Amino acid sequence: MKDIVDILLVEDNPQDLELALRxxxxxxxxxxxxxxxxxxEALDFIFCEGNHHxxxxxxxxxxxxxxxxxxxxxxxxxxKRLKGDERTRSIPVVILTSSRExxxxxxxxxxxxxxxxxxxxxxxxxxxxVRDLGLxxxxxxxxxxxxx
Amino acid sequence: METVAESEVQSPPKESxxxxxxxxxxxxxxxxxxxxxxxxxxxLSSYLSIVRLQNDIHVVRATALQIxxxxxxxxxxxxMEAGDLGYALTGREVFLERIRRAEQSLEESLAxxxxxxxxxxxxxxxxxxxxxxxxxVALREAGDVSGARAWVEDGAGLRLYGRFYRELDAMEVAGxxxxxxxxxxxxxxxxRLGGVTxxxxxxxxxxxxxxxxxxxxxxxxxxxxxxxxxxxxxxxSRAHDELEIRVKExxxxxxxxxxxxxxxxxxxxxxxxxxxxxxxxxxxxxxxxFANGTHSEMLSLEPRDLTGFHVKDVLPExxxxxxKPHFERCLAGERVRYELKRVDPVTGKERYFSVTYxxxxxxxxxxxxVVVFYDISERKRAEDVLREGEERLQAVIENLSEGxxxxxxxxxxxxxxxxxxxMHGFPPEQTTGYDMEESPNHFELSTxxxxxxxxxxxxxxxxxxxxxxRDVELRIRRLNSDWNAIFSYxxxxxxxxxxxxxAFITITDIxxxxxxxxxxxxxxxxxxxxxxxxxxxxEAANRELEAFSYSVSHDLRxxxxxxxxxxxxxxxxxxxxxxxEGRRYLQTIRExxxxxxxxxxxxxxxxxxSRAPLNTQWVNAEELVSSVLDDLQAFGRKNVVIAxxxxxPCKGDPALLRQVWVNLISNALKYSERxxxxxxxIGFGEHGGAPAYYVRDNxxxxxxxxxxxxxxxxxxxxxxxxYEGTGVGLAIVQRIIQRHGGRxxxxxxxxxxxxxxxxxxxxxxx
Numbered sequence: 001m002k003d004i005v006d007i008l009l010v011e012d013n014p015q016d017l018e019l020a021l022r023x024x025x026x027x028x029x030x031x032x033x034x035x036x037x038x039x040x041e042a043l044d045f046i047f048c049e050g051n052h053h054x055x056x057x058x059x060x061x062x063x064x065x066x067x068x069x070x071x072x073x074x075x076x077x078x079x080k081r082l083k084g085d086e087r088t089r090s091i092p093v094v095i096l097t098s099s100r101e102x103x104x105x106x107x108x109x110x111x112x113x114x115x116x117x118x119x120x121x122x123x124x125x126x127x128x129x130v131r132d133l134g135l136x137x138x139x140x141x142x143x144x145x146x147x148x
Numbered sequence: 149m150e151t152v153a154e155s156e157v158q159s160p161p162k163e164s165x166x167x168x169x170x171x172x173x174x175x176x177x178x179x180x181x182x183x184x185x186x187x188x189x190x191x192l193s194s195y196l197s198i199v200r201l202q203n204d205i206h207v208v209r210a211t212a213l214q215i216x217x218x219x220x221x222x223x224x225x226x227x228m229e230a231g232d233l234g235y236a237l238t239g240r241e242v243f244l245e246r247i248r249r250a251e252q253s254l255e256e257s258l259a260x261x262x263x264x265x266x267x268x269x270x271x272x273x274x275x276x277x278x279x280x281x282x283x284x285v286a287l288r289e290a291g292d293v294s295g296a297r298a299w300v301e302d303g304a305g306l307r308l309y310g311r312f313y314r315e316l317d318a319m320e321v322a323g324x325x326x327x328x329x330x331x332x333x334x335x336x337x338x339x340r341l342g343g344v345t346x347x348x349x350x351x352x353x354x355x356x357x358x359x360x361x362x363x364x365x366x367x368x369x370x371x372x373x374x375x376x377x378x379x380x381x382x383x384x385s386r387a388h389d390e391l392e393i394r395v396k397e398x399x400x401x402x403x404x405x406x407x408x409x410x411x412x413x414x415x416x417x418x419x420x421x422x423x424x425x426x427x428x429x430x431x432x433x434x435x436x437x438f439a440n441g442t443h444s445e446m447l448s449l450e451p452r453d454l455t456g457f458h459v460k461d462v463l464p465e466x467x468x469x470x471x472k473p474h475f476e477r478c479l480a481g482e483r484v485r486y487e488l489k490r491v492d493p494v495t496g497k498e499r500y501f502s503v504t505y506x507x508x509x510x511x512x513x514x515x516x517x518v519v520v521f522y523d524i525s526e527r528k529r530a531e532d533v534l535r536e537g538e539e540r541l542q543a544v545i546e547n548l549s550e551g552x553x554x555x556x557x558x559x560x561x562x563x564x565x566x567x568x569x570x571m572h573g574f575p576p577e578q579t580t581g582y583d584m585e586e587s588p589n590h591f592e593l594s595t596x597x598x599x600x601x602x603x604x605x606x607x608x609x610x611x612x613x614x615x616x617x618r619d620v621e622l623r624i625r626r627l628n629s630d631w632n633a634i635f636s637y638x639x640x641x642x643x644x645x646x647x648x649x650x651a652f653i654t655i656t657d658i659x660x661x662x663x664x665x666x667x668x669x670x671x672x673x674x675x676x677x678x679x680x681x682x683x684x685x686x687e688a689a690n691r692e693l694e695a696f697s698y699s700v701s702h703d704l705r706x707x708x709x710x711x712x713x714x715x716x717x718x719x720x721x722x723x724x725x726x727x728x729e730g731r732r733y734l735q736t737i738r739e740x741x742x743x744x745x746x747x748x749x750x751x752x753x754x755x756x757x758s759r760a761p762l763n764t765q766w767v768n769a770e771e772l773v774s775s776v777l778d779d780l781q782a783f784g785r786k787n788v789v790i791a792x793x794x795x796x797p798c799k800g801d802p803a804l805l806r807q808v809w810v811n812l813i814s815n816a817l818k819y820s821e822r823x824x825x826x827x828x829x830i831g832f833g834e835h836g837g838a839p840a841y842y843v844r845d846n847x848x849x850x851x852x853x854x855x856x857x858x859x860x861x862x863x864x865x866x867x868x869x870x871y872e873g874t875g876v877g878l879a880i881v882q883r884i885i886q887r888h889g890g891r892x893x894x895x896x897x898x899x900x901x902x903x904x905x906x907x908x909x910x911x912x913x914x
Contacts, residue, residue, distance in 0.1 A: 015710035022717060069702045098705045100752060101698055102760075121705055121745030123713035123738075 006031030008061040010042040010078065011096075012070050019123060020065070020096070020130055027131030034061065039073025042066070043081060046088055060091050065133070068097040068104055076107055083112040094133055175366070179359030183352060190348030197341035204334040208327060213264035215323045217257050221274075222316050224254035228281055229309045236284025236296035236305070247282060267319060280308055426501075428519040432479060434459045434472075437516060446501070446523055448494040466490050478505035478517050488521065500528045551635075551655030555608060559584035562650070571657050572624075573631055584608055592625045596634070596662075607637035611651045616640040621658065634662040690759060697755050704748055711741040747862075750876035754861065757883050762801045769795035769841065772802070773830055776809040782817060787824045793831030795841065798908050804884045811877040812843040812904050818871055819902065820847030827901075836893070838907040846901040850894075858894055881906070 007024075011017040017035060024033065036042035042064075044050035048057045064082070068075035075095065082088045094115040095108050108116055117129050231247035234240070258271045279286070284305055287296035299305045420427050426443035430436055436454040444451055449462065459475075460467045470488055478484045484505040492499050503521040510516070545552055551568030555561045561583050566576050572591075582590055587603075594600045603609060607617055618638045625632040639653040715734045723731055773792060777783060782790055798805070813828070820826035829844040850858070850865045857863040859882035862875040881904075885892040889909035896902035 013706055013710075015713070016706060019709070019713040019717075022713075098702045098709070099698065100749070102756070119705070119709060121708045121712055122742050123709065123716040126709065126713065 005034040005059070005061045006063070007033045008036060008042065008045060008064040009033055010036045010039070010064065010066045010070065010075070012037055012067060016067075016119070019126060023123075023127035023130035026127060029131070031062070038071040039075065039078045041072075042070075042078050043073060046082065046091075047085075057087055060088065062092070063133075064091055064093045065096045065130075066093055068095060068099055068108075076104070076111065079108065079111045079113060096130075096133075175359065175362045179355060179362070182355045183359070186348055186352045186355065190345060190352075193344045193348075194341060197337055197344065201334060201337045201341065204330055204337060208330045208334060210264045211323050211327045211330065214261055214266040215320055215327065217261035217264060217266060218316050218320045218323065220253065220257035221261060222313065224250050224257050225281075225309060225312055225316075228254060229305070232282050232284040233300050233305060236288050236300050239288050239293070239296075244285070247285065270315060270319065273315075274312065277308065277312075283308075425520050425522040428454075430459060430475075430517045430519055432515045432517075434475065436462070443519075443521075446521070447490070448492050463490075474503070474505060475517065478507055479515070481507060483507075487524070497525075499523060499525045501525075551653075551657070553608075553653045553655065555584060555612070555651040555653065557612060557649050557651070559608065559612060561608075568655055571633070571635070571655055573626065590627055592627055594623045594625070596621055596623060598623075607639060608651065608653055611639045611641060611653060614641055617653075621662070633657055633659045635659075693755060694759070697752050700748060700752065705745055708741040708745050708748075712738045712745075715741070747874050747876075750874045750880075751861075754876050754880050754883065757804070757807075757880060757887070762804070762887060764799055764801055766797055766799055767802045767805055768797050769805075769832075770797075772806055773809055773813075776806060776813055780810070780814055780817065782813065782828070785817070785826075788817065788820075788826045788828065790828045791830070793829070793833075795830070795832050796839075798841075800888045800908060801884075804887070808881050808884050808906065809843075811881045812906075815877060815904070816843050816845035816847065816902075818847075818873070819849075819866075820845040823847060835905050835907075838891070840891075840905040840907040842903050842905045844901065844903040849896040849898050849900045849902045851898050852896060855894060855896075859892065 007029075009017070009020060011020060017037075021033070021035075034045060036045055041051075045052045045055070046057075046060075046064075048055040066075045066078060070078070075097070079093060079095070082091060082093060089112075092114045093112075094117060095104075095113050096117050096119060097104065098119050099105075100118050105116055115133065117133065120126055120129070227250035228247055231243040231245075231250055235243035235247070254274070258274060260266075262268055262271050274281075284296050284299040287293075287299055420440045421442075423440060423442050426440065426446045428436060428439040428443050436457050436459065439454040441451075443449075444454070447463065454462060459471060463471060466488060470486075470490075474484045474486050484503075486503055488501040488503045490499055490501070491497070500523070501521045502524045503519065506518045506520075508516045508518055545565045548565060548567050551571045552563075552565040553561055553568050554563040564574075569576055584603075584606075587606075592600060593606055601622070607620055607622070611617060617640070620637040622635055622637060623632060624635050634657070636656040636658045637653060638656075639651060641649055641651050643649050715738045718726075719731060719734050726734070770792070773795060777790065777792075782788060813830070816828045817826070820828065823846050827844075827846045830842070831844075832839065832841050834840075835842065848866065848871070854865050858865065859878045860875075861879040863879070864873065864875040866873075882892050885906045885908070890907045892904065892906040894902055894904045
C-alpha cells in the first residue's frame with residue numbers, strides 16, 4: 001500500500017517544485033505525493049519501468065500535475081503516451097505550466113488533457129491554483145474504477 | 149435540206165453507148181419467124197401423119213368392132229341354136245324365150261356388123277336363113293316332133309349352124325389379120341410421127357432458148373432502166389416538194405421579217421422617242437436631222453421639232469467652247485466621248501452629260517453624226533461625294549500610326565500605307581513594299597519564343613484562309629541586316645460591295661512596349677524572387693521570434709515566480725522575525741517581480757499580435773463597444789460620464805478590434821480618473837480627411853511634442869507613480885490598426901484631455 005500515490009507532480013524546476021509542494025501543504029492536502037523531475041521519470045513511474053518496475057500499473061495516481069517544459073521527454077509527449085494507453089487514459093492530467101502559448105494550450109486539449117493552468121508569477125495566485133486543483137480532483141472528482 | 153435534196157435528184161440513165169445490132173423487136177420477130185417455120189413444118193407433118201393415123205385407127209376400130217360383132221353374132225347363133233335345138237327336142241317354152249332373146253341379140257349384132265363395114269353378104273345370108281335357123285321350132289310347133297327330133301338328131305340343124313360358125317370363124321380370122329396389118333401400120337406411122345415431132349422439138353428448143361435469152365436480157369435491161377427512171381422521177385418529185393416547202397417558208401419568213409421590221413420600226417420609234425438617253429442626228433453642217441423627246445427634255449428645251457435647226461441656235465451657251473470642237477473632231481473621223489457641262493436654263497443648276505458622237509455615212513455618201521447623251525449629274529455628284537470620302541479615308545489610312553496593308557485573294561499586296569512602309573524600314577516615298585510571295589526572301593517572322601514561321605503561318609496567309617486575327621505578336625527580322633522588331637498583327641477578310649474579297653492586315657509596332665513589358669517582367673521576376681527571399685527570411689525570423697517568446701514565456705517567468713514565491717514564503721513563515729522595514733523590502737521585491745511578469749505578458753501578447761492571422765469579418769462596432777464598457781465596469785464608476793455616439797459596423801478581426809477598444813477606453817478611464825466628473829466620449833466621424841472612430845476624455849492629456857513616442861513599445865509619457873501601466877497598450881492598438889490597413893493618431897494638450905482616433909481601410913467601414 002505504500003506504493004499507492006494520490007498525486008504525481010512532474011516538475012523540473014526545484015524552486016517551482018518547492019513552491020508547489022508548499023502550496024499543496026498550505027492547502028492542507030495531506031495526500032501522498034510522488035515527484036518526478038523529468039518526463040522520463042514520470043513515464044517510468046506511470047508505466048512501472050526502471051526504478052519503479054516493482055510498482056503495479058493498476059495503482060494509478062489520482063491526478064497528475066504535469067509541467068510542459070521538461071528535460072528528456074517533454075510534457076506534451078508524456079501526455080501523449082498517457083492518453084494513448086488504455087491503462088492510463090483515465091488518469092486526470094492537469095497541465096501546470098508557465099506557457100501562455102496558444103499552441104501549447106490547443107495541443108494539450110487535443111491530446112485529451114483535463115485541465116490547463118498557467119502558473120502566475122504571483123505566488124498567492126499559484127498557491128490558490130494548486131490548492132483548488134488538488135481539492136477538486138482529489139475530493140470532488142470520482143475517477144472511473146479500473147478492473148477491481 | 150436543200151443540198152441533200154439536190155444530191156438525190158439523179159440524172160436519168162443514159163442510152164447505152166454500146167452499138168446494138170438487133171433490137172429486141174427484131175430479135176423477137178426473127179426468133180418467132182424461125183419458130184413459126186419450124187412449128188408449121190412440124191404441124192403440117194404431124195397433121196398429115198395424124199390424118200393417116202386416124203384413117204388407120206378408123207379401120208382398126210371398124211375391124212375391131214366387126215370382130216366384136218362376129219363374137220356377139222356367134223354367141224347369138226349359139227343361143228339360138230341351143231334354143232332351137234332345145235325346143236325341138238323338148239318343146240319347152242323356156243327355149244322359145246331363149247330364141248327370142250337370141251333373135252334380138254342376133255339382129256343387134258348383125259346391125260353392128262354391117263354398121264362397122266362388115267360383110268352385108270353374111271348378114272343377108274343370116275337373115276335369109278332365118279327361118280332355116282329355127283326349123284326345129286317350126287317343126288315342133290307344127291307338131292312334127294319326129295321331124296323336129298330328126299332336125300336335131302340328123303344333124304341338119306347342126307350343120308346349118310356349123311356353116312355359119314365356120315363362116316364366122318373365117319371372117320374373124322380375116323378380120324384379125326386385117327387388124328394386125330393395120331396395127332403395125334399405125335405403129336409405123338406413130339413412130340414416124342414421134343420422130344418428126346422429136347426432131348422438130350429438138351430443132352426448136354435452142355431457137356426458143358436463144359430467143360428467150362435475148363428477150364430476157366433485154367427485159368432485164370429494160371427493167372433496170374425503168375427502175376432508174378422511176379427513182380429519178382421519185383427524187384424529182386421530192387425535190388419539187390421540198391422546193392415548194394422552201395418557197396413557202398421563204399415567203400413566210402419574208403412576211404415575218406416584214407412584220408418584225410414594222411414592229412421594230414415602231415419600237416425603235418417608241419424607244420428613241422422615250423429613251424432614257426438623248427438621241428440626235430446632226431448633219432455635217434451642224435444642223436439637226438432628228439432629235440428625240442428625251443433630248444429636248446434633258447436639255448430643258450421648248451418641245452418643238454428641231455429638224456433643220458442649227459445646233460448653235462439650240463444650245464448657244466455651250467456650242468462654241470464645248471460642242472463645236474468635239475463635233476469637228478468627230479467629223480474628222482474620230483469617235484468622240486466627252487462630258488458636257490451646262491447650266492440648266494430652267495433650274496439654274498449645273499448638269500453634266502456624257503456625250504458620244506459617232507460618224508455615220510449614208511449609202512449615198514452623206515455624212516451624219518449620231519449624238520447620244522445622258523445625264524450623269526447624279527452620278528457625278530455621287531462620285532464627288534465618294535471621291536471626297538475616299539480621299540478622307542485615304543488620308544486617314546495614310547496618317548494612321550498603325551500599319552495597314554491590303555491584299556487581294558491571290559496574296560498580291562495591293563496597298564501599303566505610309567506607317568506600314570515605315571515600320572518595315574521602307575522609305576516612305578516608296579509606293580509599295582514587297583509582294584507576299586517574295587516577302588520571305590527579305591523578312592523572317594517568328595514567334596516571340598523564337599519559332600520561325602513558314603510563309604503558310606504568316607498572318608497574311610491565315611487571313612486569306614479566312615481567319616480573323618487580333619493581337620498576333622510576332623518578331624520580324626530582315627534577312628540581310630540586324631533590323632528586327634516586334635509587331636502585333638490583326639486583320640480579316642472583307643468583301644467589297646462589288647463582291648471582291650480583300651484581306652486587311654493591320655500592323656502595330658510594339659517593339660518598345662514589348663521591351664518595356666519585358667523589362668517589367670524581368671523586374672517583376674526579380675521582385676518576386678526578392679519577395680520570396682524576404683518572405684523566407686521573415687519566416688525564419690518569425691520562427692526565431694516564436695522560439696524566443698516561447699522561451700521567454702517559460703523561462704523568464706519562472707525566476708520571477710521564485711522571487712515572488714519565496715518572498716511570500718519568508719513573509720508568511722518568518723514575517724514575525726523581520727522588522728517593518730524588512731517586510732516592506734520583501735513586499736517591494738514581490739511587486740517588482742509581479743510587474744516584470746506583467747511586462748512579459750504584455751510583450752508576449754504584443755508579439756503574438758504580429759503573428760496570428762487576421763480573422764476578418766463584419767463587426768458591429770456598437771455592440772462591441774457596449775460589451776467592452778460592460779467588461780470594464782465603466783458605468784459603475786463614480787463620477788464618470790460616458791457618451792457613446794453612432795458607430796457604423798466595420799470589417800476586421802473581432803478579437804483584435806475588441807482589444808483596441810479595451811485599451812483605448814481603459815486608457816481614457818485611467819487618465820481621467822482624477823476629473824470630476826470624468827467625461828468620456830466615444831464616436832465616429834470625419835477626421836483628418838478620413839472617417840474614423842474616436843475615444844475622447846477630459847483627462848490628463850499630453851504634450852503633442854511627445855506624440856511621436858505615444859505608440860512606441862514601453863514608451864510612457866507619465867511617471868509610473870502617476871499612472872500605472874507597462875507602455876505596451878497603445879503599441880498594441882497601433883499594431884492592430886496597422887494590420888487592418890488603418891491608422892491611429894491622437895490629439896491632445898496637457899491637462900486638456902486627449903482624443904484617440906483610428907481609421908480602418910475605407911471599404912472596411914460601411
